[in-house]
Amino acid sequence: MFSLSLPSQALRAVHLGNMFSLIKLQRVFTVHQVPKAFHEDGIISGYRHPRSSATDCVLSLFQLTNETLNVWTHFLPTWYFLWKLMTVLLMEDAWYDAYTWPLLVFLFSCCVYPLASSCAHTFSTMSARARHICYFFDYGALSLYSLGSAISYSAYVFPDAWVNSTFHAYYIPVAVLNTILSTSMACYSRVGLPFLHYKHDIDERFSERQSPRLSKVLRIFAFAYPYLFDNIPLFYRLFLCVGESCTDNEANSIHVHHTLLAFLTGFLFSTHLPERLAPGCFDYIGHSHQLFHVCGIIGTHFQMKALEADMVLRQSQLLVTAPPITFNNTVGSALVCVCISLGIICLYSVPLLYGSPETHPTKTEGKKCKH
Numbered sequence: 001m002f003s004l005s006l007p008s009q010a011l012r013a014v015h016l017g018n019m020f021s022l023i024k025l026q027r028v029f030t031v032h033q034v035p036k037a038f039h040e041d042g043i044i045s046g047y048r049h050p051r052s053s054a055t056d057c058v059l060s061l062f063q064l065t066n067e068t069l070n071v072w073t074h075f076l077p078t079w080y081f082l083w084k085l086m087t088v089l090l091m092e093d094a095w096y097d098a099y100t101w102p103l104l105v106f107l108f109s110c111c112v113y114p115l116a117s118s119c120a121h122t123f124s125t126m127s128a129r130a131r132h133i134c135y136f137f138d139y140g141a142l143s144l145y146s147l148g149s150a151i152s153y154s155a156y157v158f159p160d161a162w163v164n165s166t167f168h169a170y171y172i173p174v175a176v177l178n179t180i181l182s183t184s185m186a187c188y189s190r191v192g193l194p195f196l197h198y199k200h201d202i203d204e205r206f207s208e209r210q211s212p213r214l215s216k217v218l219r220i221f222a223f224a225y226p227y228l229f230d231n232i233p234l235f236y237r238l239f240l241c242v243g244e245s246c247t248d249n250e251a252n253s254i255h256v257h258h259t260l261l262a263f264l265t266g267f268l269f270s271t272h273l274p275e276r277l278a279p280g281c282f283d284y285i286g287h288s289h290q291l292f293h294v295c296g297i298i299g300t301h302f303q304m305k306a307l308e309a310d311m312v313l314r315q316s317q318l319l320v321t322a323p324p325i326t327f328n329n330t331v332g333s334a335l336v337c338v339c340i341s342l343g344i345i346c347l348y349s350v351p352l353l354y355g356s357p358e359t360h361p362t363k364t365e366g367k368k369c370k371h
């Protein structure tokens with residue numbers, strides 16, 4: 001019978017040992033053991049080391065920490081939307097059919113925002129600086145998603161009564177301008193103004209040093225305002241419009257599902273429920289940020305279904321009555337949005353990237369959790 005010689009057995013044991021040391025569970029910490037920049041409302045335990053390596057961050061996705069489900073609830077849907085994007089790209093001759101471009105831009109933004117979010121949640125514990133920069137990208141991606149929604153609403157969702165109106169003509173340019181407001185206000189709510197409020201190191205978030213309530217309100221406004229602006233034509237169509245030119249079709253009920261989920265998403269984000277009622281009870285499973293991700297992504301799914309329904313049901317009519325769909329009001333606008341957001345992210349990141357080495361001078365808890 002075949003048996004391993006002694007040296008090869010030893011070698012195998014070493015390999016196995018290396019493998020297990022690679023996947024061994026990392027230590028997690030309580031809220032009192034990590035710097036303030038890493039604190040989350042109502043979350044007491046399950047924090048990863050605040051100076052994790054990139055490898056540790058990736059490996060931590062395979063053990064339960066307070067971030068694990070935040071990552072997976074956005075990483076897996078990224079692939080779903082990527083599959084949808086590829087399906088449309090490959091099946092519908094999309095390159096030559098301008099009518100499909102708004103849907104493509106929307107689906108692209110639906111791939112980018114959950115991917116940016118899952119990357120931000122994965123690598124946010126590399127350092128306080130990395131955490132801020134990760135979330136700047138997350139905010140930029142949300143701005144792109146907001147513009148993606150506006151571009152597709154302009155093409156497929158506007159009620160007949162508003163097609164070709166003055167509001168319709170300015171709708172996408174205003175949505176592009178909203179990118180500046182949304183990304184910069186979200187970044188500001190986190191750290192304040194670059195060079196003025198912070199230079200190199202930020203151990204505490206701006207909100208904790210200045211006004212926590214104002215910071216939270218600004219962050220909510222940064223996301224809610226573009227969403228509400230984008231949805232003006234849809235809300236008019238669903239809830240206010242009376243008469244024949246209101247575009248009452250089968251897509252309406254799907255739009256309502258999306259709208260309800262969007263408001264539930266905003267409610268979870270702004271209230272921090274349920275963990276605010278029972279701090280420490282939902283640290284790993286069931287806290288508001290996980291629910292916020294899940295509701296948001298299901299809402300995006302319904303939004304996509306509603307867009308597709310409108311796109312098919314109204315095609316013949318919109319091709320005649322609606323303004324022409326061009327490169328500028330689809331892909332071009334999205335590119336402008338990406339450039340604006342990247343510029344703002346650079347502006348907010350430069351002081352963090354080119355400052356002196358990061359320290360946590362006042363944090364005895366930072367010392368406690370060194371490996």
Ligand SMILES: [Zn+2]
Pocket residue numbers: 070117121289293
């Ligand atoms: Zn998130």
